[in-house]
Amino acid sequence: MTGxxxxxxxxxxxxxxxxxxxxxxxxxxxxxxxxxxxxxxxLEFGLQLLAKGRRQSALREGISRFVDTYTDRILPICHESAKWAAILRVQAKRSGRVLDLADALVAGVAIANNLTLATRNLRHFDNLAMSAISPWKNA
Incomplete structure (x- = not known):
């Protein structure tokens, strides 16, 4: 996995x-x-929760610019990623943990596309059949 x-x-x-x-x-x-x-x-959910104002506008602009640079690198949920998300949620449940749906779907997209998940929340994905790293480590 290189991506x-x-x-x-x-x-x-x-x-x-x-x-x-x-x-x-x-x-x-x-x-x-x-x-x-x-x-x-x-990201959109978080923006909608913020009160209208300068902070929301600045974040919306920053997110829009960032997402625009990734237009050709946005991955949807597909059959394979949905299947992997279910497998990961079962793995978590069997080990006594809860993996929420959004985290499971993101992880499923990573696995289905042979990518490593870059996240701050490594503990959410501990002991699951996937690869994850934290860009915050060794910062």
Whole structure:
């Protein structure tokens, strides 16, 4: 696996006014980067929850610019990713943990496209049949 699927928290970080330098470096150092339609949904959901104002406008503009640069690298949920999401949720449940639907779908998209998930929430994906890394590590 050489490519990375960016979790929502990675995109949220890089559109901040002062993003984590390690996360910024991760994006600069890795060319094969993708985002999912699930991340776009979660970003839009977060924006809709914010009160209208300068902060919401600035974030909306940053997210729009970021997503526009990934227009050709946005991955949807497909049959294979949905199947993997179900497998991962069962694995988590059998180990006494809960993997929420959005996390499972993002992970399923990563697996179906042979990508490593780049996320801040490594613990959500511990001991599951997938590859995940944190751009925040060694920042």
């Amino acid at each position: 990375f699927l960016l979790d929502t928290n990675v995109v949220s970080e890089v559109v901040r006014e002062l993003p984590n330098p390690g996360v910024t470096r991760f994006l600069t150092d890795n060319g094969d980067l993708w985002i999912s339609t699930i991340a776009i949904h979660e």
